[in-house]
Amino acid sequence: MLDENSLLDNYHQAPVIGYHRASLSQKFGAPRQPNLVALTSVIEMLAPYDTPAAFDGLDKFSHIWVSWQFHHNYRYKNNNKTSSDFRAQVRPPRLGGNQKIGVFASRSMYRPSGLGLSVVKLEQVKIVQGRVLLIIKGADMIDGTPIIDVKPYVAYSDALIQTENGFAPTAPELLNVTVTDAANEQFMMLVNTGEPSNAHSDTSNNDTNIKDANTGSNSATVASTIHRIQNQLITSDMSIIKELIAQDPRPAYRRIEIATPFVMRYKSVDVSFQLIESGQLQITAVAAI
Template sequence: MSDDNMSLDNSHHAPIIGYHRAPLSQKFGAPRQPNLVALISAIEMLAPYDTPAAFEGLEDFSHIWISWQFHHNYRDKDNQQANNGFRAQVRPPRLGGNQKIGVFASRSMYRPSELGLSVVKLERIEIVQGRVLLIIKGADMIDGTPIIDIKPYVAYSDVLLDAKSGFAPIAPTLLDVVITEAAYEQFILLASVGEPAEVSNNDASHSSIKSVPKSATVASMVEHIQSQLLISDIDAIKALIAQDPRPAYRRREKETSFIMRYKSVDVSFWLIDSGQLQITAVVAI
């Protein structure tokens, strides 16, 4: 390498343009890939990137690409000091958590850039008090994830029908999820019956721009997404647990309790003799 190349600054600094607002505040339970669970969440844009003019035309696209930052990473301090934080190989859960592959052959969070890339469904664009809030579905990001960029998904170039997917050729197998009667009663007592109109699921065939009532604020809409437990959330909770968020090396352990935090509750579950994952408790945080 020449001295000229060695002197170049190999870092790049990108602004944070918004934050992801979601029901999941912890990594445990979050989908490992986008569009595996149809969770509704939102992107709260920051000034000056929250101006509606910056999103004109985006409503004509059904899906968007999101560049984002892994902000809950844990790195081994000794390894970080020895290798400037670079981890050349990782153990993907898809391979049982034991087999190593190169970091650039994976979608591991432990990347040199700490950047993630996801394609999600754009449900609609909300204009709230002159600010933009993107309502999306299928994100694999947790609450508070910094957003770096947003681009429209273009089917004719982004869909590659002859693509090969290496060690992950098909979607992972889902487990059956059941809930005890006691846990379901706990959930019902904590959940609200109605679903807020501002952030509810809809089956529209394309996204749209929507101005919400004047009484609505970004803060109130974000609160609904982050913490208001709804009756319909039981389906989302089951879908998340069906992905089996447990560490790969502990998936044979029976009746070992794991806890997934969802909105305002901690959901306990474990593996039972039938091979199903059973929800055993739903407790307010």
């Protein structure tokens, strides 16, 4: 039988090749699976993995696989990686947060590897200041997530139609989300004070208007490109905020609580919402951080 030291020797060390830059900086509110919300974000590649030659041909694929690390998992946040932390069973939110299943039958963040795997839409392979930024859509990762690998999604082998999906046969049911007049007014005031004059015409929120700084066509930098997607509030963000809240990020055991406020941080604002008597989730306030 292997002892703990022998088990630790079997850990595979993978380099961090980049970081995810996104409008969601906290776990609360983040989609629990990829492609549930068309949220635009950026993978900032690190040297030496940010060389454009390494991505030659990737723009011919519409989607990519992304391997990443659950960096807000308490085991990895504190560098506490020992085999004694292994959890054989977890409580998936999809089953109400009370029923246990095997960790390998779930997508829980509390798994031995601490690794996540997502398919996302590749919007653009962007070269800025000689570095590669991957503009993606539909990620279930939060800001600062370490990226371990990127590879193309190939439908003929990766898309399997006739499958059994266990306790998650269909996408979760969405809740209706309303916005109070006061919250909408607060949001619009923050948009009007925080975005440039041409931002209202940008409904795609995919940063395609920022061009490669090396061409001289625009004065984009890596920092400004990331900032625009990560922090700048625009009018179309309200639709994204409603889609995120419609997924119901509240803990499963608190979903019957009426008029209990919850707060989701998105870009530069905190969005307060609550369940109302009608069974809808209602956004009640939007405040600058």
